[in-house]
Amino acid sequence: xxxxxxxxxxxxxxxxxxxxxxxxxxxxxxxxxxxxxxxxxxxxxxxxxxxxxxxxxxxxxxxxxxxxxxxxxxxxxxxxxxxxxxxxxxxxxxxxxxxxxxxxxxxxxxxxxxxxxxxxxxxxxxxxxxxxxxxxxxxxxxxxxxxxxxxxxxxxxxxxx
Amino acid sequence: xxxxxxxxxxxxxxxxxxxxxxxxxxxxxxxxxxxxxxxxxxxxxxxxxxxxxxxxxxxxxxxxxxxxxxxxxxxxxxxxxxxxxxxxxxxxxxxxxxxxxxxxxxxxxxxxxxxxxxxxxxxxxxxxxxxxxxxxxxxxxxxxxxxxxxxxxxxxxxxxx
DNA sequence: TGCGGGTTCATGCAGATGCATTCAATTAAG
DNA sequence: CTTAATTGAATGCATCTGCATGAACCCGCA
Numbered sequence: 001x002x003x004x005x006x007x008x009x010x011x012x013x014x015x016x017x018x019x020x021x022x023x024x025x026x027x028x029x030x031x032x033x034x035x036x037x038x039x040x041x042x043x044x045x046x047x048x049x050x051x052x053x054x055x056x057x058x059x060x061x062x063x064x065x066x067x068x069x070x071x072x073x074x075x076x077x078x079x080x081x082x083x084x085x086x087x088x089x090x091x092x093x094x095x096x097x098x099x100x101x102x103x104x105x106x107x108x109x110x111x112x113x114x115x116x117x118x119x120x121x122x123x124x125x126x127x128x129x130x131x132x133x134x135x136x137x138x139x140x141x142x143x144x145x146x147x148x149x150x151x152x153x154x155x156x157x158x159x160x161x
Numbered sequence: 162x163x164x165x166x167x168x169x170x171x172x173x174x175x176x177x178x179x180x181x182x183x184x185x186x187x188x189x190x191x192x193x194x195x196x197x198x199x200x201x202x203x204x205x206x207x208x209x210x211x212x213x214x215x216x217x218x219x220x221x222x223x224x225x226x227x228x229x230x231x232x233x234x235x236x237x238x239x240x241x242x243x244x245x246x247x248x249x250x251x252x253x254x255x256x257x258x259x260x261x262x263x264x265x266x267x268x269x270x271x272x273x274x275x276x277x278x279x280x281x282x283x284x285x286x287x288x289x290x291x292x293x294x295x296x297x298x299x300x301x302x303x304x305x306x307x308x309x310x311x312x313x314x315x316x317x318x319x320x321x322x
Numbered sequence: 323t324g325c326g327g328g329t330t331c332a333t334g335c336a337g338a339t340g341c342a343t344t345c346a347a348t349t350a351a352g
Numbered sequence: 353c354t355t356a357a358t359t360g361a362a363t364g365c366a367t368c369t370g371c372a373t374g375a376a377c378c379c380g381c382a
Contacts, residue, residue, distance in 0.1 A: 020181035
């Protein structure tokens with residue numbers, strides 16, 4: 001149980017760290033350059049927009065996004081301040097609340113998707129074939145505890161190539 | 162040139178972001194739990210220790226680590242404050258300097274490697290076979306602009322399984 | 323009813339990051 | 353030589369993060 005990693009594992013890890021960081025930076029930069037907020041906002045808006053009635057409890061959002069609790073709390077602060085989401089009281093649970101996406105929030109997410117999709121295409125799609133992308137996703141999935149992840153886009157916006 | 166990404170590309174991207182984030186968090190947490198500094202420090206110490214005479218120009222370190230300039234400058238600040246590296250003047254170029262790893266820096270990096278390796282094994286090696294790890298590294302490499310990355314460990318510390 | 327333990331969420335504070343700017347030295351141009 | 357453009361590095365300021373803590377509430381139990 002205390003075995004050392006194989007060279008292949010170390011190499012895979014090194015690339016994972018490096019490449020994911022570089023791509024994340026690049027994609028975030030494209031979003032920012034297009035005048036949009038950061039990826040975390042997109043993810044949060046997407047989670048909310050997909051949830052029934054467009055609302056989630058903060059702790060649910062937290063688990064979907066794999067974020068620390070305080071980080072979620074503050075993300076909600078900012079979304080609320082920007083008018084993209086709102087906090088609503090929670091009738092069943094006095095300490096809790098619901099976070100609901102606003103119309104402005106839905107609209108922003110939809111406007112962001114084309115830019116986001118273009119960035120994904122530029123930095124991933126164009127560099128790797130379709131079947132290789134599937135293989136990559138499968139290998140990555142094997143590394144993940146069990147994190148299920150859906151699509152990145154809400155509705156009909158995914159135009160196939 | 163404005164094509165939309167395939168679903169496979171989107172899925173690969175989504176997993177890449179999610180899994181790399183989760184693994185990075187997990188590995189960093191293990192290092193921290195073992196009383197060690199963050200991964201960025203390890204990387205910097207490794208880069209320095211591999212460089213000829215154990216020194217690099219800050220802008221070189223910056224490029225190796227894919228970090229913004231100010232971030233490198235401050236990382237060096239902290240390494241220096243911790244006695245792990247030192248800034249030396251640069252004779253040929255008056256505005257520049259050299260950053261040299263200290264003995265304490267080398268020693269720390271060597272002490273960190275076993276903990277780091279164990280974390281890599283736990284979160285990567287144990288979940289994926291050797292040939293799959295190679296495949297993963299290859300696919301990731303195809304996504305990277307051209308970022309060459311060596312091994313994660315300096316010297317003889319890589320004991321094969 | 324009242325107490326103890328667990329959940330949900332917010333926040334004060336220190337440290338880290340991003341951004342723009344500044345300074346100084348080198349190189350290039352006229 | 354003088355001036356301008358470029359490169360290497362640091363820093364002030366606002367924002368963001370991590371960590372610890374605290375407040376409000378839920379539940380189970382005697």
